[in-house]
Amino acid sequence: MDPGRHLKLGPGTLSDVEWMVQVLQLQHGYRVPDLRTTSTLDALDAAVLADLLPATAAERLREAWVLCSRLRSAMTLLTGQTRDLLPVEHRELDGVGRLLGYPDRGAMLLEEDYLRVTRRARRVFEKHFYG
Known part of the structure; x- marks a missing residue:
């Protein structure tokens, strides 16, 4: 298994975004009421408004969280099973891409978008989480 393809636990994916948000909530939630939410995306907005991020x-x-969430949902629709690994097989990846609006035979484009988005999110996570 390639950890870089794991939508929940891979670098720059759901867990990085959620950890970043939760740390901000723990550090600043006592003084920023809008951080006291179970919505990751609402908490990101609150962190920006409070000049925390x-x-x-x-x-x-946000882009990484939304893309990974959409990929997980599309894979569930396509296969009938919840999966956390981005498919390696291009035929399956193309099917996922089609559900997300990518062109026919757009598996490589989807994969490139995923890798770019998660790489950027990981850089943000490393800078703001670890300092």
Whole structure:
């Protein structure tokens, strides 16, 4: 298994975004009421409004969270099973891509988008989580 293809636990994926948000909530939630939410995306917005995270950083985290969530949902629709690994097989990846609006035979484009988005989100996570 390639950890870089894991939508929940891979670098720059759901867990990185959720950890980043949860740390901000723990550190600043006592004084920023809008951080006290179970919505990851609402908490990202609150962090930006409270000047806890730059808007560009939050946008990169948001983009990764949304893409990974959409990929998981599309894979469930396509296979009938919940999966956390981005398919390696291009035929299956193309099917996932079609559900997300990618062109026919757009598996490579989807894969490139996923790798770019998660790489950027991981950089944000490393900078703001570890300092």
